[in-house]
Amino acid sequence: MTENIAQNQKHLWWKNAVVYQIYPKSFQDSDGDGVGDIRGIISRLDYLKELGVDAVWISPMYCSPQNDNGYDISDYQDIDPMFGTLSDMDELIAESGKRGIRIIMDLVLNHTSDEHRWFEEAKKGKDNPYHDYYVWRDGEEGVYPNDMKAVFGGSAWEWVPELGQYYFHQFAPEQPDLNWENPKVRREIYDMILWWMDRGVGGFRLDVIDQIAKEPDRGITNNGPRLHEFLRELSKETFQKGNLITVGEAWGATTEIAKKYSAPDGSEFSMVFQFEHMMLDQQDGKEKWDLAPLPFVQLKKCLARWQDALFQKGWNSLFWNNHDLPRIVSRWGNDGRYRVESAKMLAAVLHGMQGTPYIYQGEELGMTNVKFSDISKYRDVETTNMYYERIEAGYAKADVMRSIYAKSRDNARTPMQWSKEPNAGFTKGTPWIAVNPNYAEINVEEERKDPDSVYQFYRSLIRLRKEYPVFVDGKFELLLPEDEHIFAYTRTDKDTQMLVCANFTEETVSCPLLRQWGSAGVLIHNYAGKLGEELKPFEVVILVARR
Numbered sequence: 001m002t003e004n005i006a007q008n009q010k011h012l013w014w015k016n017a018v019v020y021q022i023y024p025k026s027f028q029d030s031d032g033d034g035v036g037d038i039r040g041i042i043s044r045l046d047y048l049k050e051l052g053v054d055a056v057w058i059s060p061m062y063c064s065p066q067n068d069n070g071y072d073i074s075d076y077q078d079i080d081p082m083f084g085t086l087s088d089m090d091e092l093i094a095e096s097g098k099r100g101i102r103i104i105m106d107l108v109l110n111h112t113s114d115e116h117r118w119f120e121e122a123k124k125g126k127d128n129p130y131h132d133y134y135v136w137r138d139g140e141e142g143v144y145p146n147d148m149k150a151v152f153g154g155s156a157w158e159w160v161p162e163l164g165q166y167y168f169h170q171f172a173p174e175q176p177d178l179n180w181e182n183p184k185v186r187r188e189i190y191d192m193i194l195w196w197m198d199r200g201v202g203g204f205r206l207d208v209i210d211q212i213a214k215e216p217d218r219g220i221t222n223n224g225p226r227l228h229e230f231l232r233e234l235s236k237e238t239f240q241k242g243n244l245i246t247v248g249e250a251w252g253a254t255t256e257i258a259k260k261y262s263a264p265d266g267s268e269f270s271m272v273f274q275f276e277h278m279m280l281d282q283q284d285g286k287e288k289w290d291l292a293p294l295p296f297v298q299l300k301k302c303l304a305r306w307q308d309a310l311f312q313k314g315w316n317s318l319f320w321n322n323h324d325l326p327r328i329v330s331r332w333g334n335d336g337r338y339r340v341e342s343a344k345m346l347a348a349v350l351h352g353m354q355g356t357p358y359i360y361q362g363e364e365l366g367m368t369n370v371k372f373s374d375i376s377k378y379r380d381v382e383t384t385n386m387y388y389e390r391i392e393a394g395y396a397k398a399d400v401m402r403s404i405y406a407k408s409r410d411n412a413r414t415p416m417q418w419s420k421e422p423n424a425g426f427t428k429g430t431p432w433i434a435v436n437p438n439y440a441e442i443n444v445e446e447e448r449k450d451p452d453s454v455y456q457f458y459r460s461l462i463r464l465r466k467e468y469p470v471f472v473d474g475k476f477e478l479l480l481p482e483d484e485h486i487f488a489y490t491r492t493d494k495d496t497q498m499l500v501c502a503n504f505t506e507e508t509v510s511c512p513l514l515r516q517w518g519s520a521g522v523l524i525h526n527y528a529g530k531l532g533e534e535l536k537p538f539e540v541v542i543l544v545a546r547r
Ligand code: TEU
Pocket: 068, 071, 072, 108, 151, 171, 207, 208, 249, 251, 288, 323, 324, 382, 409
């Protein structure tokens, strides 16, 4: 362990931390097969160190048939050959440690791959010791146990003729759900986690963790009655034996539920990813593909409600992006004329709030959504299933493509843009998914040289968080809550007050706060020159004053 990490251990290190997410298939290829790998990540650790992040969450690299890009695991205790070997993984942990960076593994505990040994055994017979590792119902071919649907389309039940039974899957049929009611399943999982902890892993992100305590007969998928009982046991048996960061993915979390997950006594997790703010730009009660404009005032109020509710009672994660979400600059900023300004504004607004910020690979460059002309260029199972379902249901192709351009998960999954070299320096081979054609302009090489780049702005934000404790501890207060353009808030601790003031639109607007704060010091600003009393398109400033 490096001194860097040892020092952090004195307190809850993850409250000061900034986390970077790597989608390993798309980060850096080292062997020319067109798929990113562990040796590629190792070769970029100095870049991450320069950026200043404390931990790296890597999407799953375990053995997997890749029906859902690794979120379908066939062996939790080995690395998929596509990504490298266990010894590469050990080296990654060691090399990261030398740079003061911890590795966060992605745990998919709700389901396995149908190629996992447990499932292959489970299918052999009702009396096989592994049968009860999964969720089965007797039945008749063609008559589903109930009408529950899978997230990636179709019924949540899959027929196995040899057994005369259906198994339950909340995602693809190749992702059978584990039966958490079975204590043997839970023990296997804990042992596996302890095994990774022994290898030096610094934390875990827990995939769809709110869906493990399902009760399909009652139509319950998330927030099942036994959820928090399971989580407390999980945490006690594993995480609490280390000084880890743990973050659960919980689409169904409310502020009340999040207080349980992230209780300061550490009985469950450090924090959760909640998605309330991420579901605002879709039509009520419909799917994410059914687009609606962002209700800006609601966005502010939603974020503010989470800030208030968890203050000293839990802990927030802060994110705009991940491997399932479209690129934020295309989504709520402007990926044309104001790309740089709006990417910086979104960054400052997010990093100024209380919580642990997560940066998704390429976000620090202001990477944008992609528009492939044809569905054959898309790789994501959710996107392609939806396309064919909707085309069959009679939707116009142009409308379906419009939804894909706005919301497809592949927007986030195009390769990391390192340089102007062919394929953005991501691979010397043919990338598994095409590179965004804008890589010649948006890439690491250019942005490292440019003092005004989005990348340099992110570096400064990360540095400021380390310098000013008010970023970590200050109480949040939303200002001008009804304003249709300005997102402004203060953060206040015993001796410092900080103002984050942003124009979320491309109109120039006057801002009363700027005069009031006239004498305060500027911590960061995304326009050159002096601050006026107006905010230019996507202008953002963070000011600080002593109290
Ligand atoms: O995502 C959880 C989840 O519910 C997503 O399917 C979400 O609904 C969708 O991405 C919205 O577009 C997690 C992982 O992050 C995702 O990559 C996996 O596909 C999924 O679990 C299944 O493991």
